[in-house]
Amino acid sequence: MTPTATTAAPATSLRPQAGEYAPYYEKYLTLVQSNDILATIEDQRRQMLLMLSGRGEPDGDLRYAPEKWSVKEVLGHINDTERIMSYRALRISRGDVAPIEGFEQDDYVRNGSFARRSLEDLIEDYIAVRRATVSLFRNLDEVAWTRRGVANKNEVSVRALAYIIAGHEVHHRRILEEKYLK
Numbered sequence: 384m385t386p387t388a389t390t391a392a393p394a395t396s397l398r399p400q401a402g403e404y405a406p407y408y409e410k411y412l413t414l415v416q417s418n419d420i421l422a423t424i425e426d427q428r429r430q431m432l433l434m435l436s437g438r439g440e441p442d443g444d445l446r447y448a449p450e451k452w453s454v455k456e457v458l459g460h461i462n463d464t465e466r467i468m469s470y471r472a473l474r475i476s477r478g479d480v481a482p483i484e485g486f487e488q489d490d491y492v493r494n495g496s497f498a499r500r501s502l503e504d505l506i507e508d509y510i511a512v513r514r515a516t517v518s519l520f521r522n523l524d525e526v527a528w529t530r531r532g533v534a535n536k537n538e539v540s541v542r543a544l545a546y547i548i549a550g551h552e553v554h555h556r557r558i559l560e561e562k563y564l565k
Contacts, residue, residue, distance in 0.1 A: 397418070398412070398415075398418055398546070399412060399540055399542050399543035399546050402538070403531065403538070403539065403540040403543040404538075404540070404543035404544075404546075404547065405535070405537035405538075405539070408543070408547050408550070410550070411546070411547050411549075411550025411553075411554060412546045412547065412550050413550070414550040414553040414554055415546050415549045415550045415553065420520070420542070420545045420546060420549060421517070421520060421521060421545075423549050424513070424516060424517055424545065424548065424549050425517055427513075427549060427552050427553070427556075428509075428513045428514075428517075431509060431513075431552070431556060432506070432510070434556065434559065434564065435458075435502075435506055438454075438502060438564070440501060440502055442454055442502065442563075442564065443455040443458075443501070443502030443505070444498070445563050447562040447563055452492060453497070453498065454502070454559065454563050454564070455498060455500065455505055456492050456495070456497045456498070457555055457558065457559060458497070458502075458505045458506070458508075458509060459492060459495045459497035459500075459505055459508075460488060460491065460492050460495075460555070461509065461551070461552055461555050462508050462509055462512045463488075463491045463492075463495065464488065464548075464551055465512050465513070465516055465548050465551070465552070466512055467486055468544050468547055468548045469515065469516045469519055469544075470483075471483050471532070471534045471539070471544055472519060472520070472541045472544040472545065473519060474532065475530050475531065475532035475534075475539070475540075475541050475544070476519075476523050476527035476530055476541045477527075478530065480532060482532075482533040483532065483533065483534040483535070484535065485535030485536070486535075516548060520545055523541065527541055528540075528542045529541070529542060
């Protein structure tokens with residue numbers, strides 16, 4: 384049965400369509416297999432914590448190549464990016480129409496001082512950021528999920544931002560699993 388105005392699927396169970404995000408983010412959206420984005424984001428927290436549990440400080444300083452980010456820097460980058468994408472979702476969901484500027488990830492990592500933090504502290508930060516993200520998205524109404532705004536000079540929907548957060552996390556978790564923490 385095709386959804387109609389009276390039987391339409393909730394916005395949280397519909398995948399973002401082309402036009403709801405910049406083409407650059409397609410690589411992240413394709414990594415999200417489920418159509419239940421809230422469950423996906425919550426499950427990812429468990430997966431990340433399982434991967435990082437029992438890891439010591441030396442693991443946090445690992446780099447798979449000399450010029451690549453360390454495990455701590457990757458985790459710091461995941462946290463920073465999720466904060467930024469959640470902030471974008473918050474503003475757009477509340478009807479803020481002011482364009483939101485982009486950010487340069489390499490500058491954020493370079494200035495994040497992640498190497499001076501403990502791996503345990505960065506894991507706690509990940510937990511806090513993810514809890515805040517889940518709380519934000521869990522408490523949005525149907526209309527908020529479909530609102531669109533402009534971020535980094537591209538139109539984006541709140542729903543797409545949730546999928547971008549999830550896909551970005553999958554992308555970097557896979558790199559951590561395959562290149563750092565085999």
